[in-house]
Amino acid sequence: MPAGSAAVMKRVHLEKLQLCDALERIADTLPKVDILACLAVANAIVPLLRDGHRYEETVIFPAYETALAGGDANLDSARRLSAEHIEDECFAGEVTEMLLAIGHGKTIDNAEAVGFMLRGFFESLRRHIAFEREHVLPMIGFVD
Template sequence: MKRAHREKLQLCDALEKIADDLPSVDRLKCLGTANAIIPLLRDIHHYEETIIFPAYEAATSSGQANLASIRRLRAEHVEDECFAGEVTEILLAIGHGKTIDNAEAIGFMLRGFFESLRRHIAFEREHVLPKIGIVDPG
């Protein structure tokens, strides 16, 4: 889980660098980042949903509040993967030479995506992982 968080945070850092550099971005960095987003998220989400979330559910006794948290985290996974598709599409277009017409809008989109990933990680670190005996101080 620590590795999964580290990889997602590295992705967030790469997206933040791209957002900060707009409109003068490294097109190869855009292509590399675009190609990494969806496979990385799918693999991590699968791991969380099949290993981490069931362990969390088993480790907690308060029931409904924790089940609601797991439902919300699963919903965030779906939202993140949908948003990842849009981010991937724009990064691929930029990487292939598309003119950046509205750098501010693209930057806003990238920031919205990586900030939601960071919030998800923070919640897992603060609430989920301690319950299952994983210490991930960040």
């Protein structure tokens, strides 16, 4: 495990949770939104997830799989987390498109649907982070 991996993961989680908070603020203000916030969040989502996922998949998940291989546990959790990354990135693309459209003046026709979409996305990210914090990171020796 590279030196500083725990600090990197802590930063990745913090940045993702800050993104979730920003998305929640947007969802809470619908249909009136801060268009600059929509544009800022839209431009941050995909790069943030892509970079964080790359780090998790190249550093954290291999260490987790190694830790699991030494016991009776199977690797289903690691595979599921990787699959969630793909789903999250696809969903992030859709959220980005919607936020960019709103940020560029598109009228919000159905605020409830937009809010549902945003909440589905950020709640999924929060669950993923919670699982990593509760199960993955302790298995590889990262403890807050």
